[in-house]
Amino acid sequence: MLAAAGGAVVLRCVWTLIPVAIGGPAAAWSALWTEPVLRWIYALVAAVLLVWVFVAAAWALVMQVGPRAATGFVLAAIGAGLALPALVIGIIGGQTVAEAWATSLAPLGGLAPAPFVWLEFPVAAAWWAATAGGVLCVVGGALAVPGRRAGAGAPPE
Numbered sequence: 001m002l003a004a005a006g007g008a009v010v011l012r013c014v015w016t017l018i019p020v021a022i023g024g025p026a027a028a029w030s031a032l033w034t035e036p037v038l039r040w041i042y043a044l045v046a047a048v049l050l051v052w053v054f055v056a057a058a059w060a061l062v063m064q065v066g067p068r069a070a071t072g073f074v075l076a077a078i079g080a081g082l083a084l085p086a087l088v089i090g091i092i093g094g095q096t097v098a099e100a101w102a103t104s105l106a107p108l109g110g111l112a113p114a115p116f117v118w119l120e121f122p123v124a125a126a127w128w129a130a131t132a133g134g135v136l137c138v139v140g141g142a143l144a145v146p147g148r149r150a151g152a153g154a155p156p157e
Helices: 002-034 036-065 067-092 094-108 124-144
Strands: none
Touching: 002 036, 036 067, 067 094, 067 124
């Protein structure tokens, strides 16, 4: 399973580094934020590769735990990956997190101040994301728990 998910993660990392390798961090950041077509293409491929990480993990798990439990494990992982950061952002505050992130990127040059620092996103968005992630965790956990199979425990014929 590690090889399948790891290979997908490597593809995602390569895709992330392509713009930086071509034009450097400042040029890549500027092009992605100022050119809508490039931004959409980049974001679409990045999202597809992110989904592929989870598909590869589920595909690898199916042989070990079965399709139901594999789906449950992957849903729980997606839920945790969504809920925990969203919960932290909700507690700390979105603007505070955005400003801290922009400050941490400043030494890289060309990456700060980031456009999202000035964006006013709804405070409730983090809480909605945390709730959705929590629901995914619960559903995934329920699917991952081994249950009785049909016919299990029935008297032999």
